[in-house]
Amino acid sequence: xxxxxxxxxxxxxxxxxxxxxxxxxxxxxxxxxxxxxxxxxxxxxxxxxxxxxxxxxxxxxxxxxxxxxxxxxxxxxxxxxxxxxxxxxxxxxxxxxxxx
Numbered sequence: 001x002x003x004x005x006x007x008x009x010x011x012x013x014x015x016x017x018x019x020x021x022x023x024x025x026x027x028x029x030x031x032x033x034x035x036x037x038x039x040x041x042x043x044x045x046x047x048x049x050x051x052x053x054x055x056x057x058x059x060x061x062x063x064x065x066x067x068x069x070x071x072x073x074x075x076x077x078x079x080x081x082x083x084x085x086x087x088x089x090x091x092x093x094x095x096x097x098x099x100x
Contacts, residue, residue: 082090
């Protein structure tokens with residue numbers, strides 16, 4: 001009798017524990033949908049971040065090229081002939097344009 005009562009109590013406790021942890025199919029489906037949404041959002045955010053990085057790199061390259069062109073034009077202006085008035089002020093610089 002003692003063995004059967006212990007077995008019954010053990011079976012009852014296991015059943016209660018299983019019942020407490022039981023999730024409905026709807027709850028499981030909702031959790032799966034939420035996890036999938038988080039994954040999708042992270043992939044989209046990663047793609048947006050990658051595009052932003054590429055755009056920033058392109059803008060930096062354009063700015064660097066513009067600065068190099070500006071410096072080249074300044075150097076060409078220094079090397080070109082210039083004309084000064086009686087006060088020593090530059091009135092005309094003969095510019096030679098860069099051909100790319």
